[in-house]
Amino acid sequence: MTWGVSWREVKPSNMSHLRHSLILLLILAAFGVFLLWPIFQVVRVGFFGIPGEQGAGSFTLAYVGSIFQDHSLRQGLINSASIAISVTLVCTLISVPLALLSVRFNFWGKGIVSALLLVPLILPPFVGAIGMRQILGRFGVLTSVAQGVGLIDAGAPIDWIGSARMLGIILVESLSLYPILFLNVSAALANLDPAMEQAAANLGATRWTIFRRITLPLMRPGLFAGGTIVLIWSFTELGTPLMFDFYEATPVQIFHRITQISGSPVPYALVVVMLIASVLLYVTGRLILGRRQDAAVTKASVQSATRSLGPVASIPVLLPFLIVSGMALLPHLGVILMSVSGVGAWYNSALPSVFTNDHYVTGLTHSLTLPSVQNSLKFASLSMLIDIVLGVLIAVIIVRSRLPAGVRQFVDSLSMLPLAVPGLVLAFGYLAISLRLQTWVAAWDAATASDLAWLRRLVDVNENPTLLLVVAYAMRRLPYVVRSAVAGLEQTPVDLELAARNLGASSWMTTRRITVPLIAANLIAGGLLAFAFAMLEVSDSLILAQKAEYWPITKAIYELFQRLGDGPYIASALGVWAMLLLTLTILSASSLLGRRMGAIFRV
């Protein structure tokens, strides 16, 4: 690399160094206040005990130590790690071939199946559980179908959920998380310069060699970006094991112990252990996949060659897509059927015996529904904007700045931290800082005789949770945007920016006209994920939004879900409606950009 020298001569002006340092400070401040402080509020209990309780106040490692002495907590860590690793492997096995097929071929129905692949992302969690329970229940769909085709005797229910819980969890999580990996890998493949593969082929390499030596290394940023998110997500996932009543997993143990009547510092210590374990998993993943790229200097100057297939030739390519989506969409199908089933009428049968539209009428006309939709749209859009701005800044620091490698590494790990913190923990942390801020404002009011009632309302989640909810949503979804932006920058040769600067463009101009457009696809992909997940966020929404006026849609669905009797049906109807809305959000965004769904993740 002979031009490496000349880069350094142009690049690190004192100005840009100063600018990067200022951005760094801004990022660190944002992380400090909105991520580390709330985490600290929760984590310190793991070291100091519950404030006000006997023996609390002095630092001790005894709580953390006790976790490793406890048989079931130890097993929980092992189980969670096994689930996480298996889910990541299964997701990779599903996503990489599909991504390769989708980049290489233009086949009949591609637009539809590409959209279908993403649908698992837009299922409100507890509603998905209702669907899965209907299908996998002892008297559920699978049992009646198996009875119907004579696989098992009539009247002999099978406990699908109860008999192989770990396997079930791995399957369900893989089928709902693979889109993250698929999106990232497709974006990486789309950015790949086909000239590289062509050159290899020219030199006589076999397809396998090309894949192993060229394609795989070049798509590593995407694999790493998606893989770490899936790994850490499945390690800290609460909803799925809870649905399978699998309690020997760390997130469930934290959830149960943190909500127990008699307070104990142990769950907080367990949070500490889980945080450390997540960081270790992330670092391991980084060592395996995330080595810095030599190839980062290439940017596809031409689109990779896609082969168009006729309807018949499309079938073998289409089939794997259909199989994967078919399985991944089972819970959605369950929810849709549930939403039109008479109460209690879907039992011991493949389909409901009575159909009704009552649940849609009740759910959609309920006084909770409309305001909560407006709230969710507002919260999710605001948090997505914050994520995109912060995400680009962070990516610039990580990829482009000449700050010491240790600092960049630190910012990188910091930006992944929100993934490792269970939503519930962060929610309790935000609740704690809201109380803290209120008492500070009150004390300030009393001391200075000023009237800061507006400020107190702003920080009081019970009065108005907007500020903290938006920040909480933004923080929790930041990693997707950061990873997308970093992957984009890593695949964009810095020469293009340097050329712009050389021609006299200011750094702002360069960012606006060169950098952001070049990584737009990555930002859109990350931003949409951030938006969709913010719309579906559960823990912060349930804990922080208390006043009905400010409930997001997930909280409203949860409230109606708890209605005795018809609750699950009404929640399903609203879930279907929310899925429709989210699908259309994603489709609208892609159509406004003038590209088809499957194509928005490539430049």
Next chain:
Amino acid sequence: MRRYTFVILFFVVLVTPFILRRAIGTPAAYRAPAPTGDPLKLVIVTPHVESIRREFEQAFSAWHQQKYGRPVEIDWRNYGGASAIVKFFEASRATYDALGGYGVDLVWGGGDALFEDQLKKAGHLQPVTLAPEVMQRAFAVPDLGGLPLYDRGTPPQWFGTALSSFGIAYNRDVIAHLGLPEPKTWCDLSDPRYRGWIVMADPTLSSSAKAAYMTVVERAMADAAQQGRSEDDGWADGMGLLRQIAANARLFTDASSALPGQISSGDVAAGMTIDFHSLNQIDVLPTRADGTKRMAYVEPVNATAVNPDPIAVARTKGKVSPVALRFIEFVLSEPGQKLWYTPPGQPGGPRESGLYRLPIQASLYETDPTLRGKANPFKAAEGFNTSPERKRTFRILGELIQLSMMDLLDDLRETRRMILESPRAGELDARLGKFPFDQQEALRREKQWQAAAPIERLALQRKWTNEFREEYRSLREEARGD
């Protein structure tokens, strides 16, 4: 145009609720009476479900409008079950110190154990005096077989507003499939043929589940006393019975409200539930050709507990809101009490959703046509009810069940399976059906537990779990004939 298809569709879906509402009109149930004047505000912390909250808010606002000329808007705070409510108060202590209040007016629901043992003891409740005529009408019978229906402090800190009891809910199809008779007593649930088919709720998370288990233990204590044995010994029988039932458990759920749904879907055969959870579920199920429903609920005769479900004013350094006191008054008044049990749509009943709960005002069981002829909990409680005297182990019960049953569930299941297969089944199962220590020892351990710092509790937990693990291991060895 194609570019905008999805955008247009998006807006179509978005406005569907508006259009639906316009087209069908707001259902009567959601239409609040036209308010005149600014609504007053009331903040209530509650675990009650949406239907209870909605029905009581509408009825109270109308009542208040009529009596005091202004409607009331209630800001419901639903943090979760009893443990979440305790956590809310604990977390808000700083707010209380700084602002002189918790920022909430009332706390309503969660069972008398929550109010008496947790909120009152921790000093989160405000003593208030109600008008004597309100008290007299609501609490003409002030206790249920010895169990107080409101706090006996002067002035009282909490008031029972409804009664709840426990029973067995079961799925008739599953029972038939398993070839079992319909269950009638707690003991029936320990039948090994239920193996893997019982659902239980976690007593460390759900105070109502803990109260239900306490009832089983109390009944066993009463039985022992009738047989001339000590109640301490009976306590070990009761805990042993719970252990045999737990060996049949498919799982321990985290919320007691989840039980009826799992029973009606057939994922489990039976479970111990709160009356109105199950009655509500049964009501919405379709009636079958033979006139029955697939799910049923039964209360073991002379073996169930009836508890009051209280309301209280949250502690405040300032003046208690008059609207809060009026809400308590309304809930205890006849119009408030009738909301609990009158079928929806009937005069004096809820507008849309039946609430399926029992009133606390004893006279209604004699005078109201809806209740007459149905089981009267005041009569039932004369035979047997929970008593503070037998409930002394209540504070350690959840932990003991957790350590001996939930944490060792696989061990426990396997142990009972091996016992029943062994030639000494009868003798060994009887040993499993007797807890390894009695009430005195449990009380001693409770003291030790309460006195222990969090870190010492961890050591105790490990020690006790190991004792139970060792007990199950040796039972298995004996069953194998080693």
